[in-house]
Amino acid sequence: xxxxxxNWLKSIFSSLIPVLLAFAVGSILIxxxxxxxxxxxxxxxxxxxxxxxxxxxxxxxxxxLILTGLATAIAFKANIYNMGxxxxxxxxxxxxAYLGFTLQGMPPFLHVAICLVGGAFVGMMFALVPAILxxxxxxxxxxxxxxxxxxxxxxxxxxxxxPFKAPGASNATTVDIMPSAELxxxxxxxxxxxxxxxxxxxxVLVWILMKKMKLGYEMNSIGxxxxxxxxxxxxxxxxxxxxxxxSGIVAGLAGVGEVLGTHRRFVAEFSPDYGWTGLxxxxxxxxxxxxxxxxxxxxxxxxxxxxxMELMVGVPRSLIDVIQGLIILFLAVDFLxxxxxxxxxxxxxxxxxxxx
Amino acid sequence: xxxIKVVNLxxxxxxFVAIDGMNLEVNKGEIHAICGENGAGKSTLMNxxxxxxxxxxxxxxxxxxxxxxxxxxxxxxQGIGMVHQHFKLVPSFTxxxxxxxxxxxxxxxxxxxxxxxxxxQKTIDHYKFDLDANAKVQDISVGAQQRVEIIKMLHxxxxxxxxxxxxxxxxxxxxxxLLDNLIALKKLGKTIIIITHKLDEVKKCxxxxxxxxxxxYIGTVNNEGxxxxxxxxMMVGRDVNLDLQKVEIERGKxxxxxxNVNAYNDIGAQILHDISMNVHEGEIVGxxxxxxxxxxxxxxxxxxxxxxxxxxxxxxxxxxxxLNPRQLRDKGIGLVPEDRYLHGLNKTMSIxxxxxxxxxxxxxxxxxxxxLNKEQDKHASKLAKQFDIRxxxxxxxxxxxxxxxxxQKVVIAREMSMDPLLLILSQPTRGVxxxxxxxxxxxxxxxxxxxxAVIVISSELSEIMTLxxxxxxxxxxxxxxxxxxxxxxxxxxGVLMAGITGEEExxxxxxxx
Numbered sequence: 001x002x003x004x005x006x007n008w009l010k011s012i013f014s015s016l017i018p019v020l021l022a023f024a025v026g027s028i029l030i031x032x033x034x035x036x037x038x039x040x041x042x043x044x045x046x047x048x049x050x051x052x053x054x055x056x057x058x059x060x061x062x063x064x065l066i067l068t069g070l071a072t073a074i075a076f077k078a079n080i081y082n083m084g085x086x087x088x089x090x091x092x093x094x095x096x097a098y099l100g101f102t103l104q105g106m107p108p109f110l111h112v113a114i115c116l117v118g119g120a121f122v123g124m125m126f127a128l129v130p131a132i133l134x135x136x137x138x139x140x141x142x143x144x145x146x147x148x149x150x151x152x153x154x155x156x157x158x159x160x161x162x163p164f165k166a167p168g169a170s171n172a173t174t175v176d177i178m179p180s181a182e183l184x185x186x187x188x189x190x191x192x193x194x195x196x197x198x199x200x201x202x203x204v205l206v207w208i209l210m211k212k213m214k215l216g217y218e219m220n221s222i223g224x225x226x227x228x229x230x231x232x233x234x235x236x237x238x239x240x241x242x243x244x245x246x247s248g249i250v251a252g253l254a255g256v257g258e259v260l261g262t263h264r265r266f267v268a269e270f271s272p273d274y275g276w277t278g279l280x281x282x283x284x285x286x287x288x289x290x291x292x293x294x295x296x297x298x299x300x301x302x303x304x305x306x307x308x309m310e311l312m313v314g315v316p317r318s319l320i321d322v323i324q325g326l327i328i329l330f331l332a333v334d335f336l337x338x339x340x341x342x343x344x345x346x347x348x349x350x351x352x353x354x355x356x
Numbered sequence: 357x358x359x360i361k362v363v364n365l366x367x368x369x370x371x372f373v374a375i376d377g378m379n380l381e382v383n384k385g386e387i388h389a390i391c392g393e394n395g396a397g398k399s400t401l402m403n404x405x406x407x408x409x410x411x412x413x414x415x416x417x418x419x420x421x422x423x424x425x426x427x428x429x430x431x432x433x434q435g436i437g438m439v440h441q442h443f444k445l446v447p448s449f450t451x452x453x454x455x456x457x458x459x460x461x462x463x464x465x466x467x468x469x470x471x472x473x474x475x476x477q478k479t480i481d482h483y484k485f486d487l488d489a490n491a492k493v494q495d496i497s498v499g500a501q502q503r504v505e506i507i508k509m510l511h512x513x514x515x516x517x518x519x520x521x522x523x524x525x526x527x528x529x530x531x532x533x534l535l536d537n538l539i540a541l542k543k544l545g546k547t548i549i550i551i552t553h554k555l556d557e558v559k560k561c562x563x564x565x566x567x568x569x570x571x572x573y574i575g576t577v578n579n580e581g582x583x584x585x586x587x588x589x590m591m592v593g594r595d596v597n598l599d600l601q602k603v604e605i606e607r608g609k610x611x612x613x614x615x616n617v618n619a620y621n622d623i624g625a626q627i628l629h630d631i632s633m634n635v636h637e638g639e640i641v642g643x644x645x646x647x648x649x650x651x652x653x654x655x656x657x658x659x660x661x662x663x664x665x666x667x668x669x670x671x672x673x674x675x676x677x678x679l680n681p682r683q684l685r686d687k688g689i690g691l692v693p694e695d696r697y698l699h700g701l702n703k704t705m706s707i708x709x710x711x712x713x714x715x716x717x718x719x720x721x722x723x724x725x726x727x728l729n730k731e732q733d734k735h736a737s738k739l740a741k742q743f744d745i746r747x748x749x750x751x752x753x754x755x756x757x758x759x760x761x762x763x764q765k766v767v768i769a770r771e772m773s774m775d776p777l778l779l780i781l782s783q784p785t786r787g788v789x790x791x792x793x794x795x796x797x798x799x800x801x802x803x804x805x806x807x808x809a810v811i812v813i814s815s816e817l818s819e820i821m822t823l824x825x826x827x828x829x830x831x832x833x834x835x836x837x838x839x840x841x842x843x844x845x846x847x848x849x850g851v852l853m854a855g856i857t858g859e860e861e862x863x864x865x866x867x868x869x
Contacts, residue, residue: 227699
């Protein structure tokens with residue numbers, strides 16, 4: 001068991017490094033701007049975590065990221081590159097909004113449940129397109145999902161701009177959903193709403209799926225060695241479809257939560273790249289549900305604390321985007337390291353120079 | 357003076373010490389065999405001599421001068437040539453084009469084909485090799501291709517020739533021819549180092565033998581006055597039982613019958629031609645053949661991984677054509693694939709996860725979609741004990757960290773754990789240490805004793821001869837002969853492996869008695 005534990009520590013460590021490096025480079029940028037990095041970072045964390053309200057808002061900011069992170073992690077774990085979380089999120093969101101404003105006179109609990117199921121279903125159906133193409137015709141799912149994002153985003157924008165545009169609205173948005181479809185706020189004074197409960201529920205289910213269930217074992221096996229998995233009879237094609245469906249469901253739910261809990265209607269292009277941030281979080285969390293949860297909370301802190309950093313120290317909020325970008329960059333280094341042994345190659349080259 | 361001298365050579369890959377304080381002296385004009393089990397470090401050692409790998413520490417002297425090779429080019433310049441196990445030839449080029457690849461004779465912008473051909477043919481004639489410089493590599497036999505590799509080195513005037521497992525891809529006859537060629541080269545003053553784990557070849561040609569074990573130098577002995585048993589003991593570190601007890605067994609009803617199976621690959625070329633064979637209860641059937649004659653396709657067809665175009669596969673009188681690996685396992689067929697780390701194991705998963713794979717959905721190990729971890733642990737530990745998987749106190753370590761032999765035992769344990777009625781093994785002991793070979797062979801014989809049916813596909817003829825009751829020989833995707841082991845010889849099978857049938861046999865005439 002000792003070895004396992006060491007691996008655990010190692011993977012936590014290797015996830016922390018890109019984050020710490022990003023903060024380090026960020027602090028250089030802060031200094032160039034003439035501010036104190038210590039002040040800036042402490043105001044960031046104080047703003048995100050210092051009181052109950054701040055914590056609630058951090059959790060609120062994390063909610064969609066938990067879901068998009070999990071959606072990506074589920075697929076990536078099985079080595080299926082679902083880059084279409086963003087698109088699945090949009091379609092799930094629109095489906096939930098449609099059910100939310102069309103169905104009338106429903107009991108609140110039932111109405112929310114219908115919207116959740118409907119959004120999840122649409123997310124799943126949309127993820128099935130690349131899944132079936134990959135499973136039966138070996139079409140590269142990365143390309144298909146990536147491209148379908150545009151289709152989904154533009155299609156929902158069209159829907160919100162023309163057929164379902166709220167009368168008199170100045171921008172592309174639908175009418176408000178029925179109050180019975182709203183995910184209620186959990187506390188006064190914070191936007192934190194029932195969507196967070198949904199996200200945590202999904203997290204628990206995904207954790208059980210990946211750690212305790214047969215399918216989780218098979219996901220792991222397919223991700224590590226596809227040929228082996230086929231040879232021992234896991235039926236890889238069917239499993240790809242199943243895994244992509246689950247990924248699409250979770251991505252759809254991320255969109256549902258935003259509509260029912262935050263916007264209470266569908267707003268065209270409402271997502272500030274939740275899908276892409278989820279991808280970063282999945283990589284940072286090493287496709288592990290607990291890692292994803294931690295990553296989503298970190299990004300929630302950055303998002304929520306960014307504004308207080310701007311207010312209190314004067315460092316512009318866009319620094320947060322820079323830090324997020326740097327995390328991706330350093331993750332890419334880590335990725336290359338695993339794939340082609342970048343640092344060992346560099347070391348070798350360095351040593352050769354020294355000898356010569 | 358020795359032409360090659362290696363002093364205290366060490367090679368580390370990370371924490372792993374592949375070669376540990378190695379010493380070696382090779383005399384000029386001798387054939388020196390390097391013997392050791394798979395993974396002992398033979399190839400690592402030779403790759404350092406040839407400049408493919410750089411030593412972590414220690415010295416290499418060639419004719420008394422210390423060398424630090426940065427690349428094979430420098431090694432060749434110092435007169436060292438190497439012939440790899442897998443040839444590096446361009447099939448559509450002629451022999452002379454391959455020999456001069458990268459060193460073409462050019463005048464202006466034009467390659468001087470005529471001069472090239474003459475030069476190469478001169479070298480071939482000088483060494484009296486049976487080879488036509490103008491033939492295309494794709495048209496000549498594997499043995500001849502190997503001669504091209506050797507000529508490639510000789511043409512560059514090397515004095516020292518290293519051959520890495522040269523007989524792995526040859527028929528017994530081609531192997532004999534190769535050994536004769538090597539002895540002839542020795543007489544012309546060349547120094548030859550041959551890496552191998554086949555002791556009969558070593559006995560036939562070597563002057564001296566150096567044995568290495570787990571990266572360490574064990575000793576150098578003269579070929580004269582040493583027995584195969586003694587070399588094996590040096591290699592393994594203990595006494596080895598090279599003969600197996602095989603009890604007489606009355607064979608029962610047929611379990612698997614294959615009738616006229618044909619299959620094509622993705623680009624439409626036929627890869628299996630009219631394969632017909634059968635195996636009975638209490639019988640081990642061997643499929644012999646030089647590697648790459650369709651055995652892998654046959655295995656894939658039997659494992660449900662390759663679509664069969666026509667023909668029939670009957671298992672207990674029921675068609676199993678088109679079933680997937682899961683359905684085959686559920687019917688009681690155990691499958692040990694050829695490529696251990698691609699199809700047989702998931703290298704980065706634990707021993708436990710590997711040993712239940714393919715059976716993990718059985719009610720024994722999972723319930724309502726949840727894995728029953730305790731049951732799996734119990735099952736895995738039981739199998740580890742039963743199949744003597746070493747260093748497996750911890751079932752959570754990665755399979756990739758086990759030795760080849762122990763990793764293969766994990767596969768064998770998994771496939772035999774459900775007591776299959778039919779067991780199909782492909783290259784069951786490739787890259788496996790002698791101790792584990794002994795154990796795996798014993799397990800296969802036990803299955804036979806329990807009146808199970810077994811098919812062994814192997815390119816090691818000695819393995820086929822030891823285990824099987826009946827032998828089919830594959831050549832170019834066909835079965836070109838069937839023999840009862842007791843009534844045949846290694847030589848006769850060897851001739852068949854080369855595609856020579858002697859009498860005009862037709863496959864469908866040699867069906868069951």
